[in-house]
Amino acid sequence: xxxxxxxxxxxxxxxxITAGIIMAKAASIxxxxxxxxxxxYGPEARGGASKSEVIISDGPIDYxxxxxxxxxxxxxxxxxxxxxxxxxxxxxxxxxxxxxLRPPKGNFKHVAFPIMTTAKExxxxxxxxxIVAFGAMVALTGQVSRExxxxxxxxxxxxxxxxxxxxxxxLGYEKALAASA
Amino acid sequence: xxxxxxxxxxxxxxxxITAGIIMAKAASIxxxxxxxxxxxYGPEARGGASKSEVIISDGPIDYxxxxxxxxxxxxxxxxxxxxxxxxxxxxxxxxxxxxxLRPPKGNFKHVAFPIMTTAKExxxxxxxxxIVAFGAMVALTGQVSRExxxxxxxxxxxxxxxxxxxxxxxLGYEKALAASA
Numbered sequence: 001x002x003x004x005x006x007x008x009x010x011x012x013x014x015x016x017i018t019a020g021i022i023m024a025k026a027a028s029i030x031x032x033x034x035x036x037x038x039x040x041y042g043p044e045a046r047g048g049a050s051k052s053e054v055i056i057s058d059g060p061i062d063y064x065x066x067x068x069x070x071x072x073x074x075x076x077x078x079x080x081x082x083x084x085x086x087x088x089x090x091x092x093x094x095x096x097x098x099x100x101l102r103p104p105k106g107n108f109k110h111v112a113f114p115i116m117t118t119a120k121e122x123x124x125x126x127x128x129x130x131i132v133a134f135g136a137m138v139a140l141t142g143q144v145s146r147e148x149x150x151x152x153x154x155x156x157x158x159x160x161x162x163x164x165x166x167x168x169x170x171l172g173y174e175k176a177l178a179a180s181a
Numbered sequence: 182x183x184x185x186x187x188x189x190x191x192x193x194x195x196x197x198i199t200a201g202i203i204m205a206k207a208a209s210i211x212x213x214x215x216x217x218x219x220x221x222y223g224p225e226a227r228g229g230a231s232k233s234e235v236i237i238s239d240g241p242i243d244y245x246x247x248x249x250x251x252x253x254x255x256x257x258x259x260x261x262x263x264x265x266x267x268x269x270x271x272x273x274x275x276x277x278x279x280x281x282l283r284p285p286k287g288n289f290k291h292v293a294f295p296i297m298t299t300a301k302e303x304x305x306x307x308x309x310x311x312i313v314a315f316g317a318m319v320a321l322t323g324q325v326s327r328e329x330x331x332x333x334x335x336x337x338x339x340x341x342x343x344x345x346x347x348x349x350x351x352l353g354y355e356k357a358l359a360a361s362a
Contacts, residue, residue, distance in 0.1 A: 028222030041209030
């Protein structure tokens with residue numbers, strides 16, 4: 001049975017729990033797979049770094065914690081330092097190129113572009129940086145189709161912000177593809 | 182090591198994931214315990230019923246899924262029917278008295294009051310029903326202090342809605358105590 005483990009990490013307040021929930025919805029409701037989304041709060045979670053995890057599988061998920069990370073998003077240097085140690089060989093690391101200046105090294109694919117700046121300057125709202133990052137993770141992981149991922153975004157945000165979030169998703173998806181080419 | 186398992190269930194869109202996240206924050210950030218909050222999406226999660234789970238412990242949480250539920254919130258009949266089978270002997274079941282007309286029977290304490298109606302008529306906004314329910318669960322489970330729970334609510338909602346949420350929390354807490362006396 002296939003099992004794919006994703007971790008979204010960065011600073012508290014960056015919307016990473018929401019990004020994880022949207023990934024789980026995309027995989028389950030729209031893609032027909034099963035998913036568990038979780039976050040841990042404890043000594044290791046204190047301080048500035050924050051993470052949210054999603055497991056996607058074709059069947060039931062017995063152990064819902066990340067054991068060997070297939071794909072890691074790190075929005076900050078602290079998150080990259082803290083959460084990259086269990087990134088799998090052949091996995092993928094996505095970082096914000098302006099906030100992670102010393103990316104961890106290893107046998108994985110590293111893709112970077114300015115996620116926060118894309119949200120701020122090209123969409124006009126820093127608050128959608130999590131959706132830019134989500135779009136990028138969809139492109140890099142291939143666990144859900146672009147179409148299903150977009151549906152999950154649009155069904156999860158308030159109606160007044162549909163266009164903003166759609167733009168954020170599209171920019172994230174396309175910039176990740178361009179950066180990994 | 183103590184381990185306490187809570188489940189918040191009801192209909193999708195009722196804010197039960199948020200209620201779970203606030204419980205996990207209250208337990209960890211304010212009460213100094215450890216917590217994991219999660220939701221599963223799969224065949225069992227399809228349809229109208231939705232659940233969010235929180236495990237609270239004094240130490241590390243190895244298995245983050247509910248195994249034997251100590252406390253269950255059911256906002257709807259469907260959720261009560263679907264999620265009460267693993268409620269522990271001596272546990273606690275909180276239901277919305279207007280939506281759960283056939284509460285499950287068992288060796289647990291059952292407390293009921295009109296949660297949705299409290300939010301709608303006494304706070305003035307149905308959208309805070311999840312915070313009314315959260316306040317009630319705090320009162321009934323005793324895993325976090327009233328003060329720490331309120332801090333977690335106030336640090337999790339937009340500033341414009343502080344008063345509304347504070348009122349919802351207080352009403353839920355006090356109505357649950359009154360209903361269980």
